Amino acid sequence: MRRASIIGAAALPVGRMMPGEGATGGVFEAERLTPVIRRAVKDAGIEMSDIVSAVFAANPPTTRQLGFSVNMAARLGLKCKGQLSEVANLGISGGVAFDQAVADVELGRADIAIAAGILYQSAIKGHEGMEHGVRAVGDADWQAPFGFTPISWYALDAARYFYETRLNPDDLAHVAVKSRRWSANNPIAQFRDPVSVDEARSSDLIVDPLRLHDIPQRADGAVCFVIARDEIAANLRSDRVRIAARGFAHDGRHQIGDEPHDMTDFPAAREAAAAALGAARLRLQDIDLFELYAPCSITEVLVAEAIGLFGRGDALGATREGRTSPGGDVALNTSGGCLARGHPPTNTGLYGLYELFEQLRGAAGARQVKGSARGLHICELGNYNAALVHVLERAA
Amino acid sequence: MIPVVRIPRNIPVAPRRSGFARWFWEGLEQGVFETTGCEGCGKISFPPRKDCPKCGSQNYRFHELSGKGVLYSRTMVRMTPTSLIPLAPLSLGIVDLDEGVRLACALLDRKAPLKIGERVQIAAMRFNDGVLFGAQSADDTTTEPGK
Numbered sequence: 115m116r117r118a119s120i121i122g123a124a125a126l127p128v129g130r131m132m133p134g135e136g137a138t139g140g141v142f143e144a145e146r147l148t149p150v151i152r153r154a155v156k157d158a159g160i161e162m163s164d165i166v167s168a169v170f171a172a173n174p175p176t177t178r179q180l181g182f183s184v185n186m187a188a189r190l191g192l193k194c195k196g197q198l199s200e201v202a203n204l205g206i207s208g209g210v211a212f213d214q215a216v217a218d219v220e221l222g223r224a225d226i227a228i229a230a231g232i233l234y235q236s237a238i239k240g241h242e243g244m245e246h247g248v249r250a251v252g253d254a255d256w257q258a259p260f261g262f263t264p265i266s267w268y269a270l271d272a273a274r275y276f277y278e279t280r281l282n283p284d285d286l287a288h289v290a291v292k293s294r295r296w297s298a299n300n301p302i303a304q305f306r307d308p309v310s311v312d313e314a315r316s317s318d319l320i321v322d323p324l325r326l327h328d329i330p331q332r333a334d335g336a337v338c339f340v341i342a343r344d345e346i347a348a349n350l351r352s353d354r355v356r357i358a359a360r361g362f363a364h365d366g367r368h369q370i371g372d373e374p375h376d377m378t379d380f381p382a383a384r385e386a387a388a389a390a391l392g393a394a395r396l397r398l399q400d401i402d403l404f405e406l407y408a409p410c411s412i413t414e415v416l417v418a419e420a421i422g423l424f425g426r427g428d429a430l431g432a433t434r435e436g437r438t439s440p441g442g443d444v445a446l447n448t449s450g451g452c453l454a455r456g457h458p459p460t461n462t463g464l465y466g467l468y469e470l471f472e473q474l475r476g477a478a479g480a481r482q483v484k485g486s487a488r489g490l491h492i493c494e495l496g497n498y499n500a501a502l503v504h505v506l507e508r509a510a
Numbered sequence: 511m512i513p514v515v516r517i518p519r520n521i522p523v524a525p526r527r528s529g530f531a532r533w534f535w536e537g538l539e540q541g542v543f544e545t546t547g548c549e550g551c552g553k554i555s556f557p558p559r560k561d562c563p564k565c566g567s568q569n570y571r572f573h574e575l576s577g578k579g580v581l582y583s584r585t586m587v588r589m590t591p592t593s594l595i596p597l598a599p600l601s602l603g604i605v606d607l608d609e610g611v612r613l614a615c616a617l618l619d620r621k622a623p624l625k626i627g628e629r630v631q632i633a634a635m636r637f638n639d640g641v642l643f644g645a646q647s648a649d650d651t652t653t654e655p656g657k
Binding site: 239240241242244245247248252253254256257258260261262263266269270271273274277318320321322369370371372373374375377 | 590611642
């Protein structure tokens with residue numbers, strides 16, 4: 115199989131960009147994404163005409179322009195011979211777009227491919243957004259009518275976790291605090307101001323036991339990657355980042371199954387990470403950076419424990435002790451993660467990969483983790499029912 | 511039979527009743543909490559379904575559930591979808607029934623919020639124009655039995 119490397123990327127700061135209903139003079143999705151793709155192509159040192167495959171993370175149902183990938187290709191002047199598509203599966207949509215573009219290169223369908231996405235959702239009111247959300251994260255007839263919102267499932271994880279471990283839910287505040295400590299130096303983060311433990315722990319309860327600082331805020335975002343066959347990549351860039359391996363797993367459930375299971379265990383994360391590490395002949399200790407999709411504070415705790423970064427019940431204490439903060443011994447969500455970098459869900463997978471790319475090519479500025487050679491990225495859907503893992507490595 | 515609780519308002523979001531599962535909702539209105547079990551391997555499914563997810567058998571039988579179980583986890587949703595704002599905050603949970611079935615449902619907190627690990631009883635929540643199901647404390651005797 116051919117190898118693939120990232121040779122260029124661009125991302126907009128996560129934040130509020132979506133024009134309100136009926137707005138005139140706003141910048142709509144395609145107009146917003148176009149310069150991001152041009153910037154990534156320039157960063158890669160290629161021409162637009164070199165792109166053979168283009169894979170987009172599918173837009174939400176609220177997007178006016180349907181056939182979005184075709185519209186984008188026409189706008190950019192692309193005439194793809196490998197593939198042109200938009201792909202989706204809830205929270206892993208961005209990761210799937212990346213995965214498909216990489217696969218095209220590895221399979222020899224394309225020498226150069228792009229993976230891109232834009233999400234506009236911030237002008238849709240929170241309550242309205244949840245009308246869609248409840249139908250995505252659970253059965254539309256047997257669970258949605260009760261009001262199980264996307265983050266309510268993470269809250270159910272949290273309540274169970276604290277029941278079993280007897281740990282203190284107040285300590286979740288340390289996840290918010292350390293996320294802001296990383297994002298303070300991330301120019302594309304949605305929130306860069308520091309937050310104190312007291313502030314986080316006394317913020318409003320949103321979905322018990324999770325508070326305002328335990329959950330992500332609505333945000334828009336746009337990202338583009340340029341991926342090339344490794345031999346081509348080597349000629350174009352000395353600081354390319356290779357895709358070492360990938361892994362995927364689904365636990366077979368849509369949020370919960372109809373038989374008891376440990377909700378806080380996240381087996382898909384563990385299996386997908388093990389598959390990727392196995393394929394790359396690496397151990398967890400060989401990884402320098404971890405970008406783990408975690409919409410809520412508790413999710414970061416649970417996924418870090420699931421993949422074996424910490425023992426069961428230990429991640430929260432490690433966070434409190436500063437081990438995952440800048441200067442700590444575990445570089446976990448150095449972007450600031452979903453709580454601080456921000457969480458435009460269908461693009462969050464792309465943003466996590468973007469952070470690894472920045473770090474591995476030494477472009478992460480003041481939050482640079484020095485000497486990093488390899489990073490592991492996970493994105494997920496549902497309640498970590500499915501996980502998609504990529505291991506990236508510095509090629510030079 | 512399970513208890514029936516009257517909720518004197520219209521149902522905010524009515525589940526669709528498929529041609530197959532209509533009997534579930536019609537039974538629930540009367541306090542019958544019934545799902546399907548597989549004739550082949552014995553697996554009990556929730557929600558009710560024709561085919562067995564375990565062995566693929568198409569032969570099912572009706573299986574009445576006691577509605578008795580333990581609260582596995584719980585939350586309070588304070589930021590809800592628009593249609594459920596009138597009921598906010600929503601007390602929701604996951605219940606493991608004694609028959610080995612897990613389900614997600616509303617929680618009927620009366621004197622105090624139900625606690626994880628507490629014994630619970632599923633009750634039919636009879637709205638003016640529809641029905642859902644929720645868990646209440648197993649000790650709760652304030653509701654009328656189903657009929």
